Amino acid sequence: MRTFKVLLRKEFLQIRRNSFLPRLIVAFPVLIMLIMPLIMTMDVRNVNVAVVDLDRSATSRRIASHIRASEYLSFTVATSDFQLAMKHLEKGTADAIVEIPSGFERDMAAARPERISITANAVNATKGSMGMQYLVQTISRTLSELKAEKSPVGTAELITVQNRFNPTLNYRHYMIPALMIILFILICGFLPALSIVGEKESGTIEQINVTPVSRFTFTLAKLLPYWLIGLFVLTVAMCLAWAVYGLTPEGTVGSIYLGAILFILTISGFSLTVANFSETMQQTMFVMFFFIMIFMLMSGLLTPIDSMPAWARKITVVLPPRYFVEILRSVYLKGATLAELWNNYLALGIFATLFNTLAAVTYKKQA
Known part of the structure; x- marks a missing residue:
């Protein structure tokens, strides 16, 4: 000892x-x-988004507004020229392009809308994957709000999400x-x-x-x-x-x-x-x-x-x-x-x- x-x-x-x-x-x-x-951190922030608005309706403007308001997304440019948005994507000043098709609001009212297209820069796989999830969630939330305004029961009220152990x-x-x-x-x-x-x-x-x-x-x-x-x-x-x-x-x-x-x-x-x-x-x-x-x-x-x-x-x-x-x-x-x-x-x-x-x-x- x-x-x-x-x-x-x-x-x-x-x-x-x-x-x-x-x-x-x-x-x-x-x-x-x-x-x-x-x-x-896997929390991806400052995902730069370019919006190609071919519809120019209240719905498309509301989608763009929600993208601006998101704490995870950064609104880069609004245009009606997809090629211009692609140049931003190629330069790296945009991480994703949201293309809202012409007549989207009218077709949505008729329950046969053309899909919104999202084009992502996937060089950074993590940012591309997580950023797309944030974009999809933001757009889905906007469309759910619009439907809820026209229906007494919103779709969001039909879903309950609970995160255990890390709420x-x-x-x-x-x-x-x-x-x-x-x-x-x-x-x-x-x-x-x-x-x-x-x-x-x-x-x-x-x-x-x-x-x-x-x-x-x-x-x-x-x-x-x-x-x-x-x-x-x-x-x-x-x-x-x-x-x-x-x-x-x-x-x-x-x-x-x-x-x-x-x-x-x-x-x-x-x-x-x-x-x-x-x-x-x-x-x-x-x-x-x-x-x-x-x-x-x-x-x-x-x-x-x-x-x-x-x-x-x-x-x-x-x-x-x-x-x-x-x-x-x-x-x-x-x-x-x-x-x-x-x-x-x-x-x-x-x-x-x-x-x-x-x-x-x-x-x-x-x-």
């Missing part, structure tokens, strides 16, 4: 004496949680838990590995190798500071999510911390295993970056797992972040309990045991 305390004190002294690392540990989660939710469809509420996990991956994944390899490059690890310190004691002394740093980062991130964005967990905070402890054990054990097989900082960073990209892209952090091909969904079963993503989002947004998520906790526990055992076994201690 005395040896372990000495090693642990050495690790904390190394972190404190590093002029950059303590600032990174504090500044990184603050900047990520303050800035990234504002940037990483406002706020994309930040979906992304903030993912950003917390990215913080864990970067801080508790990179830093332990770089710490080991840094000692290899400086030669100080040789001094440890000639001592009677066991593999387990050395590995635990290396990991414990980063476990504490990870929990500190989680606390800061949760406080910022509450103070800045008003997002608080629907479930218990204890469920989140339990999942975080298991995930930190997993990712830090994995990083030490990589470091044990690496000789230089460059080698470690390349290997870690490779796996971290897989973790971020295939674990459900940024894209739903159900949207992936079948072969990719099978691979995600062996990716630890997948299970913590499910825990964090379910507890934060749905209020899920430990009993409901036991399989995810069990998977993280297995991964934590596996990677930390590998880290201790693969550490080559040479006297």
